[in-house]
Amino acid sequence: xxxxxxxxxxxxxxxxxxxxxxxxxxxxxxxxxxxxxxxxxxxxxxxxxxxxxxxxxxxxxxxxxxxxxxxxxxxxxxxxxxxxxxxxxxxxxxxxxxxxxxxxxxxxxxxxxxxxxxxxxxxxxxxxxxxxxxxxxxxxxxxxxxxxxxxxxxxxxxxxxxxxxxxxxxxxxxxxxxxxxxxxxxxxxxxxxxxxxxxxxxxxxxxxxxxxxxxxxxxxxxxxxxxxxxxxxxxxxxxxxxxxxxxxxxxxxxxxxxxxxxxxxxxxxxxxxxxxxxxxxxxxxxxxxxxxxxxxxxxxxxxxxxxxxxxxxxxxxxxxxxxxxxxxxxxxxxxxxxxxxxxxxxxxxxxxxxxxxxxxxxxxxxxxxxxxxxxxxxxxxxxxxxxxxxxxxxxxxxxxxxxxxxxxxxxxxxxxxxxxxxxxxxxxxxxxxxxx
Amino acid sequence: xxxxxxxxxxxxxxxxxxxxxxxxxxxxxxxxxxxxxxxxxxxxxxxxxxxxxxxxxxxxxxxxxxxxxxxxxxxxxxxxxxxxxxxxxxxxxxxxxxxxxxxxxxxxxxxxxxxxxxxxxxxxxxxxxxxxxxxxxxxxxxxxxxxxxxxxxxxxxxxxxxxxxxxxxxxxxxxxxxxxxxxxxxxxxxxxxxxxxxxxxxxxxxxxxxxxxxxxxxxxxxxxxxxxxxxxxxxxxxxxxxxxxxxxxxxxxxxxxxxxxxxxxxxxxxxxxxxxxxxxxxxxxxxxxxxxxxxxxxxxxxxxxxxx
Numbered sequence: 186x187x188x189x190x191x192x193x194x195x196x197x198x199x200x201x202x203x204x205x206x207x208x209x210x211x212x213x214x215x216x217x218x219x220x221x222x223x224x225x226x227x228x229x230x231x232x233x234x235x236x237x238x239x240x241x242x243x244x245x246x247x248x249x250x251x252x253x254x255x256x257x258x259x260x261x262x263x264x265x266x267x268x269x270x271x272x273x274x275x276x277x278x279x280x281x282x283x284x285x286x287x288x289x290x291x292x293x294x295x296x297x298x299x300x301x302x303x304x305x306x307x308x309x310x311x312x313x314x315x316x317x318x319x320x321x322x323x324x325x326x327x328x329x330x331x332x333x334x335x336x337x338x339x340x341x342x343x344x345x346x347x348x349x350x351x352x353x354x355x356x357x358x359x360x361x362x363x364x365x366x367x368x369x370x371x372x373x374x375x376x377x378x379x380x381x382x383x384x385x386x387x388x389x390x391x392x393x394x395x396x397x398x399x400x401x402x403x404x405x406x407x408x409x410x411x412x413x414x415x416x417x418x419x420x421x422x423x424x425x426x427x428x429x430x431x432x433x434x435x436x437x438x439x440x441x442x443x444x445x446x447x448x449x450x451x452x453x454x455x456x457x458x459x460x461x462x463x464x465x466x467x468x469x470x471x472x473x474x475x476x477x478x479x480x481x482x483x484x485x486x487x488x489x490x491x492x493x494x495x496x497x498x499x500x501x502x503x504x505x506x507x508x509x510x511x512x513x514x515x516x517x518x519x520x521x522x523x524x525x526x527x528x529x530x531x532x533x534x535x536x537x538x539x540x541x542x543x544x545x546x547x548x549x550x551x552x553x554x555x556x557x558x559x560x561x562x563x564x565x566x567x568x569x570x571x572x573x574x575x576x577x578x579x580x581x582x583x584x585x586x587x588x589x590x591x592x593x594x595x596x597x598x599x600x601x602x603x604x605x606x607x608x609x610x611x612x613x614x615x616x617x618x619x620x621x
Numbered sequence: 622x623x624x625x626x627x628x629x630x631x632x633x634x635x636x637x638x639x640x641x642x643x644x645x646x647x648x649x650x651x652x653x654x655x656x657x658x659x660x661x662x663x664x665x666x667x668x669x670x671x672x673x674x675x676x677x678x679x680x681x682x683x684x685x686x687x688x689x690x691x692x693x694x695x696x697x698x699x700x701x702x703x704x705x706x707x708x709x710x711x712x713x714x715x716x717x718x719x720x721x722x723x724x725x726x727x728x729x730x731x732x733x734x735x736x737x738x739x740x741x742x743x744x745x746x747x748x749x750x751x752x753x754x755x756x757x758x759x760x761x762x763x764x765x766x767x768x769x770x771x772x773x774x775x776x777x778x779x780x781x782x783x784x785x786x787x788x789x790x791x792x793x794x795x796x797x798x799x800x801x802x803x804x805x806x807x808x809x810x811x812x813x814x815x816x817x818x819x820x821x822x823x824x825x826x827x828x829x830x831x832x833x834x835x836x837x838x839x840x841x842x843x844x845x846x847x848x849x850x851x852x853x854x855x856x857x858x859x860x861x862x863x864x865x866x867x868x869x870x871x872x873x874x875x876x877x878x879x880x881x882x883x884x885x886x887x888x889x890x891x892x893x894x895x896x897x898x899x900x901x902x903x904x905x906x907x908x909x910x911x912x913x914x915x916x917x918x919x920x921x922x923x924x925x926x927x928x929x
Binding site: 216219220223257258259260278279281283284291292293294295299302303304305313314315316321322341 | 655656657661663664666686687688689690698699700701702703704705744745746747748771772
């Protein structure tokens with residue numbers, strides 16, 4: 186008993202020492218400092234007289250160029266290279282800075298920034314529910330803020346937003362439609378020939394552009410060695426910018442300026458480091474990948490899959506040249522064209538698939554002899570026969586005739602599971618294959 | 622334990638409490654400085670003014686059209702903010718198609734007392750893993766979240782297409798509001814128990830998502846969702862009857878095809894169930910709220926027709 190009394194006394198002695206004095210290592214309270222930081226960031230954003238160049242790197246690993254002008258009334262006006270309209274028509278929306286876990290810049294009503302983040306795939310081509318995995322709430326970390334450059338990190342998808350202070354000339358260029366002018370580069374898809382080439386500093390490069398994912402690939406020969414460089418790109422007030430600068434020896438190339446499109450000649454010209462060049466064409470690749478045809482043919486067999494193409498052959502500048510989109514069989518709609526290597530003993534299948542009872546259904550098709558893989562890197566198809574009642578005219582007949590083109594095709598691997606198959610004859614017909 | 626030690630104990634406790642009391646807190650400090658206390662602030666613009674004079678002043682409703690992640694249930698879902706150009710057209714349509722008819726039929730006192738007090742807007746809908754989308758949420762009769770409003774269009778707005786946009790607006794906006802307001806009404810004054818007996822044994826429960834609306838109709842439910850439980854049956858009836866008008870509802874009932882459903886409902890039984898529910902709702906509006914439902918329905922439908 187007595188002991189416990191002692192303990193209690195001890196305990197109360199402990200409470201005495203409960204001295205109440207806040208010894209902060211900072212001169213100001215957390216709230217004061219937070220408010221100061223928010224105020225300072227807002228001031229920095231809105232007091233940039235000529236606005237900011239901005240680049241967004243969404244989670245899908247592409248890149249998009251913007252221009253932003255903030256005012257001190259929570260308003261921001263933007264240009265964006267998302268579409269031609271958004272590149273030349275400014276859109277005003279609102280922003281605010283808010284104290285979350287870190288100070289955060291929120292674009293809080295819908296502007297061009299949100300086109301990337303929109304979960305409606307119809308807006309940006311992404312998956313429904315995700316969009317392009319971009320953001321509109323960006324955390325600010327003090328160590329990535331300098332006077333002329335601020336790096337933000339998106340709160341949901343960790344996309345990156347980089348602002349760099351714009352010059353008066355850049356602001357004038359954006360307001361004068363400079364970014365929209367650069368988008369003329371998209372006309373590269375109108376070239377009828379598959380292979381495009383550009384020469385600068387005495388080196389000829391093959392250029393391949395994927396406009397959906399905004400990827401540009403340069404291929405060149407270093408002696409006899411094939412070298413490649415791949416980067417995403419976006420547009421600023423001057424033209425197309427490589428997200429990652431291209432360094433070849435002593436030359437550094439940041440992108441293409443002064444992009445002009447000559448509709449009558451179907452020809453693009455660009456300026457590289459001040460020198461103007463025309464993007465030309467070639468009917469064969471700079472370097473033929475001789476192993477590609479066999480690799481293409483073998484690839485689906487390991488997994489039991491097949492090659493698929495939705496729009497079939499692109500011919501002389503026309504997508505879905507044979508009109509597969511409107512094809513039906515017994516009123517079931519066409520979905521996708523298939524190429525199944527080693528479908529039967531000694532033959533492959535080349536056939537359209539139709540949507541029937543909730544799945545894909547084959548109604549007829551071409552039996553294709555096991556292809557001829559030539560030593561110069563071509564694949565040549567020939568007919569073994571037909572399966573079912575193959576239409577004698579129309580899209581299916583045209584697809585077959587094109588496939589059996591006697592000089593064959595080059596195969597160009599464009600990603601792990603995609604190939605483009607380009608006609609050797611004139612490189613004006615090709616089909617893009619994918620597998621899942 | 623003797624008396625003495627008991628006394629000692631009490632005095633020690635007393636001592637302890639004295640000690641604790643003396644351990645006094647300082648002032649809590651300058652609370653005015655806490656960032657965001659009292660809500661986010663921004664420089665007010667024309668939309669804020671419009672909302673103040675057209676929603677807040679007359680109806681005591683505030684509208685959050687600027688992004689605030691924490692107003693949405695599931696922070697993992699991807700949504701985008703409302704487009705400013707959509708805000709006023711959306712809110713004035715809601716005023717026209719929902720608020721005004723109620724105010725005219727039931728009076729401002731009724732409306733301002735029971736209407737939800739906060740609207741939160743999202744530009745996009747919410748995509749669910751099962752492939753469905755969510756167009757709205759409601760919280761305790763106080764807050765209604767409206768989603769997908771960037772694609773909301775009524776007659777006169779650029780790019781308006783009657784056949785798709787009227788369905789979209791009904792589904793994502795008017796249906797949500799009428800439905801939720803129906804819940805508020807019956808949560809304040811419950812509907813007669815007899816309502817639950819009309820379709821007893823036919824409800825689908827959580828399985829409602831596997832039914833189409835036209836199948837549910839054949840079982841005597843105005844939508845598939847209304848077959849999920851009694852309360853939702855009640856408010857779905859209200860929402861559909863108000864939006865579609867008497868003629869529209871009659872058409873739905875009369876169009877039920879002959880035959881018997883898997884639940885064993887005949888056409889006559891389905892039609893009779895829907896008519897009994899209709900009659901009970903009309904009586905409920907009269908007895909509980911002194912509202913002439915058919916007059917309200919006529920006004921609501923007229924407003925809907927004028928917009929689409």
